Amino acid sequence: MVERKVTSVDVARRAGVSQSAVSRTFTPGASVSVATREKVLAAAQALGYRPNMLARGLITRTTGLVGVVVGDLGNPYHPILFESLASRLQDRGKRPLLVHVPPQGTADAAVFEVLQYQIDGIILVAGSFAEATARECLAIGTPVVLVGRGIGDEGAEKLVDTVSSDNAGGARLAVEALVAAGHRRIAFIAGRRDTHSNSERHSAFLQALARHGLEPAGEEEGSYSYEGGRAAAQRLLARSPLPEALFCANDLMALGALDALRAAGLDVPGEISVVGFDDIPMAAWPAYELTTLRQDVDGIVTHAVDLLEARLSDHGRTAEQVILDVTLVKRNSARL
Amino acid sequence: MVERKVTSVDVARRAGVSQSAVSRTFTPGASVSVATREKVLAAAQALGYRPNMLARGLITRTTGLVGVVVGDLGNPYHPILFESLASRLQDRGKRPLLVHVPPQGTADAAVFEVLQYQIDGIILVAGSFAEATARECLAIGTPVVLVGRGIGDEGAEKLVDTVSSDNAGGARLAVEALVAAGHRRIAFIAGRRDTHSNSERHSAFLQALARHGLEPAGEEEGSYSYEGGRAAAQRLLARSPLPEALFCANDLMALGALDALRAAGLDVPGEISVVGFDDIPMAAWPAYELTTLRQDVDGIVTHAVDLLEARLSDHGRTAEQVILDVTLVKRNSARL
DNA sequence: GCCGAGGCCGCATACGTATGCAAAAATCTG
């Protein structure tokens, strides 16, 4: 088996034209007559020719590859976002080059690795990111879009494009609804301390409480996982008086918390309310019927790739920070 | 902002050596003295040089890119498998180039697209695949590994490497356990009809029943989704006599079925047993405690990338079909 | 001090495609 790759030169020879003609046939918008195009296409078809994107990328300086940094696909919210993102990118003719960062890991090292592939841009859905790394990406003309996260070092805002949900607004929504329904002792189950989303949700939670002259009725960290949420709820259950409501920084923890509360024989929402964040599919399952704050996944993804493309066509534009509304979906885990 | 990429030539000039020296410094196992290596590294560091993988791949004919075809990340089993696969690939110095195929879609078109990136191999975790496509990949020296699926056209076995769980064995295990516990009227909730896994689980289910002189107490399709499983269970509930047990082709459907049964006021496992397949995390949640067949995700992933690498270092080797054991994990959704 | 053996190095070329430029062909204009 001869492992001959068929190149544009082979096609050219067979079609009786120049290599340029072949290239032009496969370059949309290039100047080729229909006659030659047909000849070339026929030859290409016969030989099974496929343009070599590496060689092409070497010249055009654009590969169609987009680095996508993800992590913790165990949280159902992420695969959903990711799937949407991947197919959106594909629709726009781009290909996601994956970078998986382990739970605690930082994305910097991996980012430098994918930069070698001359990617057109980077979308960060997980992991943190040092400002220096961002600067370097921008310096070599690779746009960066952060989704659902801030840049590691604060103050470096206006540097990269950003899209995320209105975390603060969501937390406020939850607190207002709970307070309006008469809850006073409201506890918080936090996600990973080192995340942007958690700090925003957390501090907005505190502020909203304060606005009503309230203090949190407990705070525990659940690391954004089901197990973590369960354990956090259990710790909260040791307090007395018991909290009347739990606001969880994401749904997965809320589900864990719900299971812990039930195991303890508590009636939800009769004796205690639970509110989550994200609105993952499981939240709607009859076994949970979780009241939660829905993130606009579609909007997030759309804005993310829009920002990326905008940046690609105008490298000089100033970074934009998109914040998307979050909606409270009332189900049956909170007395509202 | 001048968008000058720094190349090996720039580094060479600055380090006062030839471009070859730079290249050799970044090529493991090449012949360079420590002195020049240091000079080069220093210059590279100062300039922020990163080798261009495209140019490199053009020459070495190996990119480190592996096409990974995924789909339906809404089923929690997939992101788990996918995450494991991605990080395993990364550990071996390869990068997953993602191809997302829509639910019903075939992977062929997308595969041809990623082939243009001169990927080193393809791992198919979703989507189907025409034999012709496989042959073409092999013809140009791109190994293909199918995980959890067969090749579209049957009979083309020995063509590509394959790793999957022992679906038949799993179905048998489930039926034997159910029958041994005294169940007689056992129904089946099927996954997508066009999948390999579903046909294997289905026919082994029928055979196992037949071995005991039994017929299925109903069969409904649930398309591998939660909603599908729920609807299928509802249809099954219309039958009389009611089935005594439900064997579901995957966990997600089993959870949907469970919720449907409960909504109908049935006691599980008192009045009816439910067995799933996969062992996704939600199966262990106290709200479900689903008895199911666990797939060895880790083993699957390991074998998949092992097979890929084996093929890469010896293109002539004959295809291998790895089948991994599945284990019955007894929880509380089936009277066993 | 001489010779042989390696180890390093630089030169030149190749990988497969896109594209500016000028020539050629086709089309239009009056």
Added chain:
DNA sequence: CAGATTTTTGCATACGTATGCGGCCTCGGC
């Protein structure tokens, strides 16, 4: 139908790196 204009074409070169080859240098052994 000639000239002007546009479209199409081929030539040559560039993208950034890897690598075979021959030459240089170094070092050790005698």
